[in-house]
Amino acid sequence: MSNTLQSRGTLTPELVIDASSVDRQYWRDLWTYRELFYFLAWRDLLVRYKQTVVGIAWSFIRPFLTMAVLTVVFGKLGNMPSAGVAYPLLVFCGMLPWQFFSTALSESGNSLVNNTNLISKIYFPRLVIPASSVLTSMVDFMISVVFLAILMTWYASIPPAQIVLLPVFIFFALATSLGAGVWVAALTVRYRDFRIIIPFLVQFGLYISPVGFVSTIVPEKWRLLYFLNPIAGVIDGFRWCILGGEHELYLPGLAVSLITATIITLGGIWYFRATENEFADII
Amino acid sequence: MSSPIISAENISKRYFLGRSRDKSDGIRHVLESAVRSPFRWLREHSLRTAKSQEEFWALDDVSFEIKQGQVIGIVGRNGAGKSTLLKILSRITKPTSGRVRLKGRVASLLEVGTGFHPELTGRENIFLNGAILGMSKAEIVHKFDEIVAFSEVEKHLDVPVKRYSSGMYVRLAFAVAAHLEPEILIVDEVLAVGDVAFQRKCLGKMEDVAKGQGRTVLFVSHNMGMVTRLCSHSMLLDKGRLTAMDSTETVISRYLSNGGELAGERVWSDPESRPGTRKLRLLSVRATHSDGKATGIVDIRKPLYVEIHYEVLQELQYGRVGLRVSTSDGTDVFSSADISNEDWRSRRRAIGRYVSRCEIPGNLLNQGIYMVTVAADTPYVETFFVEQSVIRFEVEQTGGPGSHDVDKWIGVVCPALNWDVEVCTAASPVGGSDNGR
Numbered sequence: 001m002s003n004t005l006q007s008r009g010t011l012t013p014e015l016v017i018d019a020s021s022v023d024r025q026y027w028r029d030l031w032t033y034r035e036l037f038y039f040l041a042w043r044d045l046l047v048r049y050k051q052t053v054v055g056i057a058w059s060f061i062r063p064f065l066t067m068a069v070l071t072v073v074f075g076k077l078g079n080m081p082s083a084g085v086a087y088p089l090l091v092f093c094g095m096l097p098w099q100f101f102s103t104a105l106s107e108s109g110n111s112l113v114n115n116t117n118l119i120s121k122i123y124f125p126r127l128v129i130p131a132s133s134v135l136t137s138m139v140d141f142m143i144s145v146v147f148l149a150i151l152m153t154w155y156a157s158i159p160p161a162q163i164v165l166l167p168v169f170i171f172f173a174l175a176t177s178l179g180a181g182v183w184v185a186a187l188t189v190r191y192r193d194f195r196i197i198i199p200f201l202v203q204f205g206l207y208i209s210p211v212g213f214v215s216t217i218v219p220e221k222w223r224l225l226y227f228l229n230p231i232a233g234v235i236d237g238f239r240w241c242i243l244g245g246e247h248e249l250y251l252p253g254l255a256v257s258l259i260t261a262t263i264i265t266l267g268g269i270w271y272f273r274a275t276e277n278e279f280a281d282i283i
Numbered sequence: 284m285s286s287p288i289i290s291a292e293n294i295s296k297r298y299f300l301g302r303s304r305d306k307s308d309g310i311r312h313v314l315e316s317a318v319r320s321p322f323r324w325l326r327e328h329s330l331r332t333a334k335s336q337e338e339f340w341a342l343d344d345v346s347f348e349i350k351q352g353q354v355i356g357i358v359g360r361n362g363a364g365k366s367t368l369l370k371i372l373s374r375i376t377k378p379t380s381g382r383v384r385l386k387g388r389v390a391s392l393l394e395v396g397t398g399f400h401p402e403l404t405g406r407e408n409i410f411l412n413g414a415i416l417g418m419s420k421a422e423i424v425h426k427f428d429e430i431v432a433f434s435e436v437e438k439h440l441d442v443p444v445k446r447y448s449s450g451m452y453v454r455l456a457f458a459v460a461a462h463l464e465p466e467i468l469i470v471d472e473v474l475a476v477g478d479v480a481f482q483r484k485c486l487g488k489m490e491d492v493a494k495g496q497g498r499t500v501l502f503v504s505h506n507m508g509m510v511t512r513l514c515s516h517s518m519l520l521d522k523g524r525l526t527a528m529d530s531t532e533t534v535i536s537r538y539l540s541n542g543g544e545l546a547g548e549r550v551w552s553d554p555e556s557r558p559g560t561r562k563l564r565l566l567s568v569r570a571t572h573s574d575g576k577a578t579g580i581v582d583i584r585k586p587l588y589v590e591i592h593y594e595v596l597q598e599l600q601y602g603r604v605g606l607r608v609s610t611s612d613g614t615d616v617f618s619s620a621d622i623s624n625e626d627w628r629s630r631r632r633a634i635g636r637y638v639s640r641c642e643i644p645g646n647l648l649n650q651g652i653y654m655v656t657v658a659a660d661t662p663y664v665e666t667f668f669v670e671q672s673v674i675r676f677e678v679e680q681t682g683g684p685g686s687h688d689v690d691k692w693i694g695v696v697c698p699a700l701n702w703d704v705e706v707c708t709a710a711s712p713v714g715g716s717d718n719g720r
Contacts, residue, residue: 015385046402046403120375121394227409
């Protein structure tokens with residue numbers, strides 16, 4: 001097959017493979033493999049609703065049902081304060097980042113182990129795998145945003161001016177999810193215990209994080225401590241941007257959340273890079 | 284192009300046996316020891332000591348150079364380190380020490396259909412697999428038709444691959460891989476799958492890639508015929524060491540002459556443990572070629588001798604010593620005994636040591652692993668010993684000059700049979716003498 005049409009950069013730089021864990025090529029490789037990153041996310045999306053009856057509608061049904069349950073439990077039965085907005089709207093604003101974080105965490109946590117065959121047979125920067133899982137969760141997130149828009153129209157809620165800052169908080173959520181995701185992904189390769197721990201954590205997290213209620217119900221003296229959970233900061237930010245009104249941004253809390261998120265993310269990437277070399281050997 | 288495209292300097296790879304399942308690595312243990320004595324835990328973990336674990340060197344100080352355009356075969360027994368070497372060269376795992384310099388894009392094909400997703404259609408899998416193997420989307424689009432044509436699955440392109448037959452699956456997977464255009468191609472034993480016709484096609488494609496396009500290929504196979512056909516030079520790995528790097532012919536004959544792990548010989552040196560009774564005891568069993576040296580690797584073309592050494596302790600009449608050859612999956616191929624030799628049918632065996640040697644002709648057993656069970660008895664009277672699977676040997680296809688039979692023929696045996704072909708309806712009915720016998 002004469003296929004010389006493809007003229008690629010023939011001057012490939014010399015590649016040195018040795019025992020050191022420092023790989024100068026790594027970030028450039030990550031860029032080279034960006035298409036793989038999209039392809040893996042595309043695969044996960046394609047596969048997700050194959051052979052299901054309702055298909056993509058699941059992406060609407062799931063958050064809707066969760067919202068309904070949380071509204072009934074916290075709003076109606078628990079009679080919690082809603083800071084002047086319709087309770088479903090309050091819940092949904094909290095669920096938006098929470099769902100993103102929790103699916104990203106569980107999906108990317110399992111991603112390496114689920115792709116064992118790739119890891120043990122092919123080289124590519126391993127970071128591609130958990131990152132593409134986060135990207136997949138991002139798609140769900142976008143669907144939920146559409147849903148939120150519908151909900152807001154229904155309740156005739158007009159977003160405040162600070163909505164322009166929403167992308168900042170989305171980035172905040174993204175970084176936190178990626179950071180936590182790569183931590184768990186790398187840890188799961190060695191300690192499969194995390195496959196059990198994570199669903200558990202996610203279940204708890206829904207009640208610990210201010211998803212079904214507003215963070216102001218946490219007593220003043222514990223408030224700062226409460227924001228050690230970076231998602232608390234993210235959720236507050238989302239509500240402030242989308243709902244406005246009585247939702248004030250609690251800045252010290254936000255700062256604490258940002259710091260934790262940064263530590264988690266940088267630490268996650270560091271740990272991932274440090275252990276990545278032996279993934280193929282121990283997975 | 285005189286400078287090497289691949290140069291490996293003293294690469295070694297260590298594995299720890301039972302590492303992942305070791306209790307010292309479980310999370311409970313890690314947490315426990317970190318909590319109980321945090322400083323010691325930190326110290327130990329920062330040094331990454333693993334003194335208590337048993338180590339295993341999958342590769343031990345391997346150095347070599349490969350020039351551009353060379354097609355190198357890698358041969359060796361299972362566990363010799365071939366796959367580890369390929370994994371290091373393709374960057375899947377890092378060497379424990381040493382270094383490799385590569386000048387060019389590497390694509391490795393260690394498995395057919397890596398990353399294929401059963402739920403996706405053939406079309407979708409071509410894109411996914413291509414991306415996984417390192418092709419860009421534009422490249423895949425460009426070669427899409429060629430890939431589909433090569434795979435012969437046009438009609439089923441939009442069916443999920445889980446509904447494919449295994450043959451179609453393999454064809455599609457190989458088709459994608461065959462259209463990679465790296466400077467260095469690393470291929471593990473992936474051609475062992477698929478039907479014979481497709482294997483030939485793949486082999487042809489590989490020859491194309493190697494000879495026609497001047498790419499460097501590293502090729503691992505247990506099929507000596509394929510190695511001979513594709514590779515001018517080969518390296519031989521044995522227990523993690525590079526024991527030879529020479530022309531393929533030299534390397535293969537060396538590989539075949541020392542059988543490695545397959546047990547071509549079994550000796551009972553301790554008199555107490557020798558199977559048998561007070562009348563007759565087994566001493567040793569071995570498989571040899573005509574040179575008399577024990578071997579676990581058998582050339583398919585050459586006769587094989589199975590020698591059963593035993594000791595007669597009381598004079599014996601009507602005794603016999605025999606063997607049964609079976610395939611590794613337990614199918615009995617044949618059994619035979621030394622009373623096939625007329626001279627020994629009813630001859631007395633006086634006290635002393637004997638060897639009964641059975642010649643298994645060349646071109647009889649097919650490629651594969653065989654086991655030999657030996658037994659001695661006086662028929663209907665007394666059994667002295669029956670020893671199951673005392674030796675194991677592998678019959679290998681060597682191809683040899685002019686041979687095109689690189690594929691395994693179907694069947695337990697692979698005899699060289701004489702064929703005669705006659706023309707029955709000749710175009711001109713002039714003479715009947717030229718086809719009569």
